[in-house]
Amino acid sequence: MKLKTVEVKNVLRCEELFDNLNSRSAIVEGIGLVHGPSGFGKTTTMTWLFNQDHVDAIYVRCRATDTPSSLLTKIAFEMGLEPKYPLGRMVDDIVERMRYKELSLFVDEVDYVIGSARIMESLRDIYDLTQQPVLLIGMDQIARRISHRKQLFNRISEWIEFQPADFEDVALFADELLENEIRLEEDLLDAVQRKANGEVRRILSALEKIERKAIAADRDKISLDDVDIREIFLDSRRR
Ligand SMILES: Nc1ncnc2c1ncn2[C@@H]1O[C@H](COP(=O)(O)OP(=O)(O)O)[C@@H](O)[C@H]1O
Ligand SMILES: [Mg+2]
Structure with missing residues (x-):
């Protein structure tokens, strides 16, 4: 499998969301929310967005153990700043750097910190x-849980719920990721899409197994008849 x-x-919808936030007029708020089940990408x-040439952003990932101090320290660190105390001074530094460099802030795994009023208010x-x-x-719950934080909720102007990959998406994954020009017939693509929900x-994970079989059999075209679809999905049950 290729790594890309x-x-x-x-992905395209998120890029559009980000472009919208950047080109918004002064009266439109600039917080975006992206949510969806685990494993959806x-x-x-x-x-990927963060690594695009035209994107100047910093990315942090929350953890279950995060406190206002640990999260702000992470953000400061990503901006090349020394942590400062009290925390108000750290926020001042972050704000100054973000304005000066016109940076965006991506905060992943917000589920972990949404219960902390101080963290969510610091982000606001x-x-x-x-x-x-x-x-x-x-993940799924943040949309609902954030709606209870009115101050923050009111500042969300763009909103995306990740959708399950459809047939076209699965075909694109197969097309771009499989080695040796291996091609899946439509019936197999369709089965993979349905089984993977x-x-x-x-x-x-299914494409990788199919690829391995194709390589072992020295084939470049694979259809549903060539594989045991149940076996392909055996150890990848929904977590
Ligand atoms: N657009 C994509 N292109 C290639 N691989 C992807 C893509 N989206 C997701 N993946 C792969 O699927 C797996 C799950 O994606 P991830 O981004 O961790 O999902 P989430 O953050 O929604 O839980 C990862 O191993 C990742 O490499
Ligand atoms: Mg994730």
């Missing part, structure tokens, strides 16, 4: 004081 980010629909998409402060795009990324992690 395939520009499937969810959110982190991969954000990392950073947005309010910079007006730079802030992208919050998380559109979850990218499961799609890629």
Whole structure:
């Protein structure tokens, strides 16, 4: 399998969301929310976006143990700043750097910190004081949980829920990731899409197994008849 980010629909939608946040007029708020189930490709998409030449952003990933201090320290570190205390001074530094460099802030795995009012308010402060795009990324629950934080919720102007990969997406993954020009017939692509329930992690694991079989059999065209689809999906049950 080749290692690259395939520009499937969810990826293109995120790019559009980010462009919208950047080109918005002064009266439109600049926080974006990206959510969807685990394994759908959110982190991969954000990392890809972050690495685009025209994107000046910093990316941080929250953890279960994060406190306001640890998260702000991570953000400061990514900006090349020394941590400062009290935390208000750290926020001032972050704000100054973000404004000066016109940086966007991507915060992944927001689920872990959404229960902390101080963390969520610090993120809102950073947005309010910079007006730079802030992208919050998380799983299903964040959309609902964030709606209870009115101050933050009111600043969200762009919103994407990751959709299951469809047939076209699966075909694109196969086309761009498989080695040796291996091609899957439509019936197999369709079976992979249905069995994986559109979850990218499961799609890629299935494609990898199919690729291995194709290489072992020295074939470059594979159809549903050539594989045992149940075996392909045996150890990739939904987590
Ligand atoms: N657009 C993509 N192109 C290539 N691989 C992808 C893509 N989206 C997801 N993947 C792969 O699928 C797996 C799960 O993706 P991930 O970004 O971790 O999902 P999430 O953050 O939504 O849980 C990863 O191993 C990643 O490499
Ligand atoms: Mg992720």
